[in-house]
Amino acid sequence: xxxxxxxxxxxxGRRPGDSAQTKAAILTAAREAFSVDGFDRATIRSIATTAxxxxxxxxxxxxxxxxxxxxxxxxxxxxxxxxxGVLELPSGxxxxxxxxxxxxxxxxxxxxxxxxxxAAATNEDAARMMREFLSDALLTHASTLAPGSNGQRRLAxxxxxxxxxxxxRQILGLDVLKEADIDQLVNExxxxxQTYLDx
Amino acid sequence: xxxxxxxxxxxxGRRPGDSAQTKAAILTAAREAFSVDGFDRATIRSIATTAxxxxxxxxxxxxxxxxxxxxxxxxxxxxxxxxxGVLELPSGxxxxxxxxxxxxxxxxxxxxxxxxxxAAATNEDAARMMREFLSDALLTHASTLAPGSNGQRRLAxxxxxxxxxxxxRQILGLDVLKEADIDQLVNExxxxxQTYLDx
Numbered sequence: 303x304x305x306x307x308x309x310x311x312x313x314x315g316r317r318p319g320d321s322a323q324t325k326a327a328i329l330t331a332a333r334e335a336f337s338v339d340g341f342d343r344a345t346i347r348s349i350a351t352t353a354x355x356x357x358x359x360x361x362x363x364x365x366x367x368x369x370x371x372x373x374x375x376x377x378x379x380x381x382x383x384x385x386x387g388v389l390e391l392p393s394g395x396x397x398x399x400x401x402x403x404x405x406x407x408x409x410x411x412x413x414x415x416x417x418x419x420x421a422a423a424t425n426e427d428a429a430r431m432m433r434e435f436l437s438d439a440l441l442t443h444a445s446t447l448a449p450g451s452n453g454q455r456r457l458a459x460x461x462x463x464x465x466x467x468x469x470x471r472q473i474l475g476l477d478v479l480k481e482a483d484i485d486q487l488v489n490e491x492x493x494x495x496q497t498y499l500d501x
Numbered sequence: 502x503x504x505x506x507x508x509x510x511x512x513x514g515r516r517p518g519d520s521a522q523t524k525a526a527i528l529t530a531a532r533e534a535f536s537v538d539g540f541d542r543a544t545i546r547s548i549a550t551t552a553x554x555x556x557x558x559x560x561x562x563x564x565x566x567x568x569x570x571x572x573x574x575x576x577x578x579x580x581x582x583x584x585x586g587v588l589e590l591p592s593g594x595x596x597x598x599x600x601x602x603x604x605x606x607x608x609x610x611x612x613x614x615x616x617x618x619x620a621a622a623t624n625e626d627a628a629r630m631m632r633e634f635l636s637d638a639l640l641t642h643a644s645t646l647a648p649g650s651n652g653q654r655r656l657a658x659x660x661x662x663x664x665x666x667x668x669x670r671q672i673l674g675l676d677v678l679k680e681a682d683i684d685q686l687v688n689e690x691x692x693x694x695q696t697y698l699d700x
Contacts, residue, residue: 466665
């Protein structure tokens with residue numbers, strides 16, 4: 303047996319499974335950094351240092367700080383991924399797609415994003431982290447999705463509405479919203495969202 | 502001096518100031534009852550018993566359980582009062598009035614209602630209390646303000662949107678929303694609210 307094991311020995315270093323372990327270490331470091339420093343002040347470099355990896359490897363795995371934040375908080379996708387899919391559609395269909403995707407993710411699934419909403423409601427550090435994350439997303443995406451001088455604010459109101467739906471349906475648990483299926487809600491909410499995307 | 506005091510003696514019982522003290526006792530009893538029993542199970546009778554007054558006096562001072570709840574939680578007005586003012590207007594002006602009144606109350610003033618939102622986010626008893634209070638208001642007002650088979654849900658979505666604006670502006674503190682004045686926000690939000698009031 304010892305001979306067999308000897309035969310399978312490999313140089314110390316990267317092994318199968320290292321990638322998953324490294325990603326997990328980066329996500330743990332990222333959660334800690336975002337929680338303590340907020341989204342703006344946390345850096346890829348400091349997260350990499352804590353996780354004992356090269357910053358280039360963090361970017362290789364996670365592509366952007368937005369995406370790293372999203373994955374660290376178990377959001378199914380980052381704003382960039384959400385908006386990229388929405389922008390492929392003609393403008394008249396974007397509100398419905400945005401509403402459906404958000405509701406599918408936040409209000410009808412296991413709803414990982416709700417823990418962020420709950421934390422932000424009572425903890426200023428969590429509120430700052432979420433505020434900075436969303437502000438960064440608004441700055442990045444308003445020019446394409448909601449152009450115009452008040453585009454960032456209109457996109458923020460889209461977010462406010464959808465967060466409010468998640469709050470009323472999942473946290474307050476209003477029966478009239480819980481009883482509705484996703485198609486009903488998309489049909490009813492999309493025209494309101496559309497008012498913010500039209501200019 | 503003792504002669505003067507004797508001259509001013511009155512029968513033991515109701516004195517000037519009793520009214521304010523009695524109201525305060527009722528509000529304290531109401532907060533406790535709503536918090537422990539929720540909105541539905543708390544009764545005017547049990548609140549009156551705790552406050553050591555007649556139930557008729559509670560109704561005399563506060564008119565309805567909705568209104569008692571609103572005053573116990575320092576909301577500037579109850580849904581009935583808000584909706585009564587809105588219903589006096591032609592339908593095309595109602596969304597703007599509702600939006601302006603809510604924002605004035607919740608998001609631009611000392612925002613007493615925010616403490617309810619914060620509590621509901623992390624405490625199931627508080628969430629249930631707010632859920633039952635809002636459900637009662639939806640049941641009462643949907644037929645006039647948002648008629649139709651899905652009127653309660655559309656009115657719930659109005660509430661969800663406005664709560665979301667309060668959350669994003671006051672709790673998250675998004676700069677693009679904080680920098681906007683109330684006229685800008687009313688102009689931008691009203692068309693979205695209007696989609697829920699039209700049928």
